[in-house]
Amino acid sequence: MASPRTAPDATLKNSRSLSLRIPEPRFRPGETADFSSMEIPEAGETPRPAVDTAAKDMRELAYGLIRVLGKDGRAVGPWDPKLDVTTLKRGLRNMMLTRAYDDRMYRAQRQGKTSFYMKSTGEEAVAAAAAMVLTREDMCFPTYRQQGLLIARDYPLVEMMNQVYSNGKDPMKGRQLPVMYSSKKDGFFTISGNLGTQLPQAVGWAMASAYKGDDKIAAAWIGDGSTAEGDFHAAMTFASVYRAPVIINIVNNQWAISSFHGMAGGEGATFAARGVGFNLPALRVDGNDFLAVHAATEWAAERARSNLGATVIEHYTYRAEGHSTSDDPSRYRPTDEGKLWPLGDPVERLKQHLIQLGEWSEEQQQSLHADLVEQVRAAGREAEANGTLHAGDRPSVKTMFEDVYEDMDWRLIKQRQELGI
C-alpha cells in the first residue's frame, strides 16, 4: 500500500538551485562557423498543398524548407513557379540592381555624403521576388531592408538617392532618416524605422480592403528579431481573427544588429511555426532561392485573393553585411560566417539557374553588372547635383513646419516665425 503523501509544503520545496539561461550564438569572432549540422531539405522535397488547404492540414510546412533551386542550378519539385526566361532575367536584374545601388550608397555614406545607410546584401531575393508577384495596387508594408521592392517597380533611383541625401529634391523633404522611403503610387507604405509597427497596420489595410469588397491585398515584412515585439502578436491575432488578406513575411536573416535569432526565441522552433498557434498557414522558405520566394509569395497571394486570409512566410536567409553603416559585425560574429552560409547567395543561384537553362553566361552576367553599376553611377551624379546631406541644395526649412497637421495651427506658425522664416 502506498504511503500517504507528505504535506504539500515539504513536497514543493525544491532542493536544487535554479539557473538563468542567457542564449548565446554558436560562433563568436575568432571561431570558424560550422553549419554542417544544419538540416537542409533537398530542393523539391517539400510538398505544395493546394491553396485552399486548411491551416491545420499543412502544419509540417512551418517546419520544412521550401526550396526549388538545387545545387546544380536546376529548378525542381512542386514549388517550381515555372517562370519564363524574361521573368527570370528580370528577377536577376532587380536583385543585381539593388546590390549595385546598395554598394554605391554605402560608399556615399562612408564619403560623408549622408548620415546613415542600410544594405540588403544577401537577402535581395526576398523583396525582388515579392515585388514581381504583387501588383502596384497591393500595399507593401516594408522594413528598411526591402528597398528591392521599389527598385523592382522601377521607382527612379535618383528619387531614392534624393531621399538618402535629404537634398533639395528629397520627396520626404528631409524629414526621414535615409532609406525610409514612401511611395503610395507604387504600393510602398512609408517606412517607420520603429520595429514591427507596420505589421498591425498592414493587417488593418488588408481588413479595409476586405471591408470595401476590394480586390487588393497587403503584404508586410518584419525581421526575426522584431517578432519579439508585441506588435507581431497583435498582427498575428488580428490577421487570424478577421481572416485578413495579408501576407506576413518574417525575414529571418539570423541577426538583429548583434543579437542572434535565438534572442527572439528562434533556436528551438522556427519562426514560421508561430503561425501554427494562430491557425494561419505558415510556409518556411529558402530566402536565398528566388524561385522559392516567388512561388511561396504566389501561393500566399492567391490564397489572400481568394478570401482565404493571411499566410505567414518565414524567409530563411542571412544578413551578409552589417545591420547598418553604424554597425561592425566583426565585433560579434565570425567574419567568414556569411561566406559559409550553406544556402549561398541569391544572385549567384539565380545566375547559375539561367546558365544551366542555356539562357545566360558569365560574360552576360559581367556585362549586365557593368551596365547596372553605370546606371547607378549616372543616377548618383544626378542626385548629387541636387545636393547631399551637408552640401548643395536641401529642402526649404520652411517645410519643416508643414504636414504636422492638415492645417498649420497658431503654435507652429508662431514657432516658424520664431525661427525667423
Next chain:
Amino acid sequence: MNAQIEKTAAAADEAGKSIPMNMIQSINSGLDVMLGRDPNCLIFGEDVGYFGGVFRATEGLQKKHGLNRCFDAPINECGIIGSAIGMAAYGLRPIVEIQFADYIYPGYDQIVSEAARIRYRSAGDFTVPMTIRTPYGGGIFGGQTHSQSPEALFTHIAGMKTVIPSNPYDAKGLLIAAIESDDPVVIFEPKRLYNGPFDGYPDKPVTPWQKVEGNLVPEGYYTVPLGKARIAREGADCTILAYGTMVHVAIASAEAVGVDAEVVDLRSLAPLDIETIEASVKKTGRCVIVHEATRTSGFGAELSALVQEHCFYHLEAPIERVTGWDTPYPHAFEWEYFPGPKRVGAALKRVMED
C-alpha cells in the same frame, strides 16, 4: 449674405430636431449619424459590437448598421490602434474605442510613433484620419486602472489632436468633427459625466442630463469645431481654465465661494484656442487652472506657461493650479485625491486676495 443664410438653413435642416440626451446617448447618436452618412466609417473595439460597449456607447449600432460596421476587437490595444492606422491609410475613417483611457498604453507607440507622424514622415503621401474614443477620469471608484486622466501624454505629441467634451451637445459635435478630421484625434470622454453633470459633491444625487435645463442635442448631423473653446460661465473677477468634468466643478466652486469667475471650457487641448484664453485672462487679470490629472507636467503646466507668455502684464495675482495629486489614483481616497470644490474654492479665494 443669402448664401450664408442658405448654409445656415441647410445646417439646421441637417441637425434636425433637438431632444434631451445624456452623454452616452449623444455619442451613440454621433456614431450612428456618421455610420449612416459615410460608408467609410466603421467602429471597432473591445465589447463594442453585439454587446454595445461597457458604457453602452455603441448600443444598437451593430444591429442597425451591420456586423462589419461595428464589431468586437481582440483585447489588444496595439492591434486595435495599429490596424485602425492601416485602415485609415487605405482611405477609411475608423473610429475605435479604447475601453478605458487607462488601457491605452499598449497602443501608445502606435499613436506616438505612427499615427501622429505618418503625414509628416511621408510628406503627405499617407494620412491617418482615425478617431480614438476613450473614457477617462475618476469619481466612479475605479481605482488606479479605471480613473486616470492621461491627456497630457497626448498633447505632447506633435501631430495628434486631443479633445475633451464636457456636455452631451459638445460630445456629439466634437466627435463628428473628429471623425471628419484628416488628422488622428483622441477624444477623452469624462465618464463621470456620462449620465449627468457632476459638480464635485460626491454625496449629492446625480441629476440626469435629461433634466438639466437647456440640455438639448440635435438628432442629426452637426459639428463643434476642434480648437474653439466655450465660455461655460461668464464672469469678471477671475478666469478658470478647465475641461471635461472639471468645467462643472469649476462653476460650482466659484458659486460656492461667491467669486464671479469666468469659466473657459477648453473643449480641445490640441489644437488649443489661445485667443479665447487670452481674451478672458486679460479681462479678469486672474487665472486658476484646474484638472483632474496629476500636477507635474500636466496640461496645466502648459496652460500656465501660455498664460504667462500671453497675459503677464495683465495678471494681478500668481496663476494657481488645482489638480490631482502626484500619486496614482487611490481607490479608498478618491475624494481626497479629486480636486473638488473645496480646493478649487480655496484657490479662487487666494487669487482674489492678491
